[in-house]
Amino acid sequence: MSNLSMPVTFANDVLQGEFDNAGYAICRLAVNTTIGIAGFMDRASDMGCHYHDEDFGQTLGVYGVPGGPYLVLPLLGSSLPRDVVGKLVVDGYFNPLGYVKYNGKFYVSLGQNVLKLVDQRSRAVGKLREVERNSVDYYAAMRSLYIQRRNAAIRNDIPSPGTDPVPPAAPLAPDAPTQ
Structure with a gap:
């Protein structure tokens, strides 16, 4: 499903001025469509083309x-x-x-x-x-x-897919001495 959304992601990356991410989107689409057998395998991640998802709601948010x-x-x-x-x-x-x-x-x-x-x-x-x-x-x-x-x-x-979206909580500091 992520391969099918890459044209939408590419267009929204361009509209947001995120040209590096637009390049990753095109890379993922080309590599996963060809070498990845129509997107059934993710070969683009192995080649350094990270996955990201953009939509027009995000583009509108970027513009305020x-x-x-x-x-x-x-x-x-x-x-x-x-x-x-x-x-x-x-x-x-x-x-x-x-x-x-x-x-x-x-x-x-x-x-x-x-x-x-x-x-x-x-x-x-x-x-x-x-x-x-x-x-x-x-x-x-x-x-x-x-x-x-x-x-x-x-x-x-x-965060990248497969990582924990919520970082672990920092340990609580001991109470400060009262004066």
């Missing part, structure tokens, strides 16, 4: 467009109005599969979006259950985590 209120939408889950506009309206124009029709309808891009949602949900379900078990207010915890993650994505502070 406010996110708006936190929303929980059916099928999409957590989002901000800025991100909904970016993902559902603009990113479709950057996706080459968005122009492929079957029987006069855009089933290919719809199928890609459904598979991407299922893939994202399956990767996050364990962490979501952990947040639900450990939070007093699940909605507030999810809102805070989502907004923090989107702000980090806009700043390009998202």
Whole structure:
């Protein structure tokens, strides 16, 4: 699924002026599509082309467009109005599969979006259950985590896949002596 999103990532990297990242996106697309057998294997990471993901909601955030209120939408889950506009309206124009029709309808891009949602949900379900078990207010915890993650994505502070997104807590310092 990540290989299919590289044209969208490339376009948003260019719009954000992140030309180094745009080069990585093109490298990943070319290498994983050819040597990686249509994206089924990740050969680009072995060659130093790191994975990153960009969307038009992040591009709008880079240009200072406010996110708006936190929303929980059916099928999409957590989002901000800025991100909904970016993902559902603009990113479709950057996706080459968005122009492929079957029987006069855009089933290919719809199928890609459904598979991407299922893939994202399956990767996050364990962490979501952990947040639900450990939070007093699940909605507030999810809102805070989502907004923090989107702000980090806009700043390009998202860690590489496979690393722990939350660094371990620093040990507590002993109490300072009172005077």
